[in-house]
Amino acid sequence: MARIGDRSEMEAFVRAVDLGGFSAAARELGVTPSALSKLVSRLEASLQVRLLERTTRTLRPTPEGELLLAHCRRILAEIEDAEGELTSAAAQPRGRLRLHAGVGFGSHQLVPALPSFAERFPEVEVELILEDRPVDLARERIDISVWPGPPADGDVVARKLCDFDRVLCAAPSYRARRGLPDTPDDLAAHDCITLCGLPAALAPWTFRTPTGRRAVAVGGPVSANNAECIRRLALLGLGIARLNEFMVGDDLRAGRLVPVLAEAHCGDPLPMNVLYPHVRHRLPRVAAMLAFLVEGFADAPWRRPRQAAGEGRAAGDLDAR
DSSP states (O other): OOOOOOHHHHHHHHHHHHHTSHHHHHHHHTSOHHHHHHHHHHHHHHHTSOOEEEOSSOEEEOHHHHHHHHHHHHHHHHHHHHHHHHHHTTSOSOEEEEEEEOHHHIIIIIHHHHHHHHHHOTTEEEEEEEOSSOOOTTTTTOSEEEEESOOSSTTEEEEEEEEEOEEEEEOHHHHHHHOOOSSGGGGGGSOEEEETTOOTTTSSEEEEETTEEEEEOOOOSOEESOHHHHHHHHHTTSOEEEEEHHHHHHHHHHTSSEESSTTTBOOOOEEEEEEEETTGGGSHHHHHHHHHHHHHHTTOGGGSOHHHHTTTOOTTSOOOO
């Protein structure tokens, strides 16, 4: 009778597919490529079906392999969850936790907070992945993603962490050289640093006017596809920028940047969510990080006055994409 293989066979099969080859999967699992290949072959023999199409350059699942892949991922996740639950009562959170976030939020908020988490939970090894793209939590084995917007997968829980706005700002050196606009229409005579690659509907900046909300097209000498690059250019005095407030909160409080058209500009708040597979919050290390994120960021700490936020930026005292 055909049977699904043991845990090592399922792990070998899943990681070979996810990483696109036996060599990369073998390195991750700590075995040789030949040993990993034998595990997958043993699973195929047990099920009496071919699971992978192998060529010299690519490796991809067959239709039967695609069907089994989803089941194996779910089974492996449930095994890990069960192990975590059985030991959680007596054990401190421990093990590797893969945490994803956008570059802006990760660099300006998560990175300064992680030393406090590491001090509180020294047996948890955080693998921080900062990329400006949504991730497939199951395929990429991500435990938690801090990301604006809803999940694409129905098996993923979205918990709202906070809202964030966009702000217009410029460096004091730009103000000294060019002045600042008094009205949205004045932006036509100013240098604006824009984010390239946006859909046409999102490219203009929007403002509240006596006649209602209005979009204003802007431009300048430089555009960039990276928000952190735009922030650095703004700090250098190159022009006016529209940036997520969690990236420039410190700069505004310290006077490195100054607000522009704050009363008229539409910040268009967005939710920052914590995404995680629906069963994994019971793992002690995942539960610890979820609680830490809520404690540290639910009240949007980048809006706090400098004297209240302090310089230490521990969770609960804290000062992406």
